[in-house]
Amino acid sequence: MISLAEYIFFDHFRLATDGAILLAVGLFTAIPVVKYRLTMLQWPAIRIMNLVDRLIGAPPRIARTAIVIWLFNSSVMFFYMASGFHPLMPKLFGILTGLNIGIVLGRNSRKSPGDMNVFASPLPKGYWQPPRKISALCGLLVLAIELPCLFYSLALGMRLGAEVAWGDVTYTAALPERALAFGAIILPALLLSAVAEAVAIRGGLQKIQ
Numbered sequence: 001m002i003s004l005a006e007y008i009f010f011d012h013f014r015l016a017t018d019g020a021i022l023l024a025v026g027l028f029t030a031i032p033v034v035k036y037r038l039t040m041l042q043w044p045a046i047r048i049m050n051l052v053d054r055l056i057g058a059p060p061r062i063a064r065t066a067i068v069i070w071l072f073n074s075s076v077m078f079f080y081m082a083s084g085f086h087p088l089m090p091k092l093f094g095i096l097t098g099l100n101i102g103i104v105l106g107r108n109s110r111k112s113p114g115d116m117n118v119f120a121s122p123l124p125k126g127y128w129q130p131p132r133k134i135s136a137l138c139g140l141l142v143l144a145i146e147l148p149c150l151f152y153s154l155a156l157g158m159r160l161g162a163e164v165a166w167g168d169v170t171y172t173a174a175l176p177e178r179a180l181a182f183g184a185i186i187l188p189a190l191l192l193s194a195v196a197e198a199v200a201i202r203g204g205l206q207k208i209q
Contacts, residue, residue, distance in 0.1 A: 016148070019158070023098040030106055045101075055072075062195075066197070081160070084156070086164075089161065090155075090158045129202060142193050142197045
């Protein structure tokens, strides 16, 4: 386990910082997309968010919310890692992820009619609502875990793509090692992040008086 952790966190640290920069590029790109309401560019992010909403249901239950978030994030980040059959693909997905996140955040901040989702629904009576401090702590925990998982998933894909492009390894031979590291380190971290996010979401809902 220690060797796998070193393999991910130390061998891929520089590329993970590149992943953070790519995400930032996508976030800044989302500003004009949201400001000028470029519907075609917003459509994928909106569709994805609507799908997640439907899978979670309303009101969002903590266990179901955590499972949906974990499966979604795990699938997406594994795909980013596995996209390293070409070195440019993980970089592109890093920018697109930042763009989609920026679009969702931008639309939510506008609070336009029709943009409401299950996370904005009031919490019925009888549902546990965590205290504000716990919700805030869980929100910080999500940022501290989920973003690094994303950056290192992109880094694994970028390194894979570079090695394949250089002819050092074949894609099919190099992917299993990365998949093992992903399953041993990133998947459990994403599960913890998903539980924390589910609690943070529950804490953001207001009880019906």
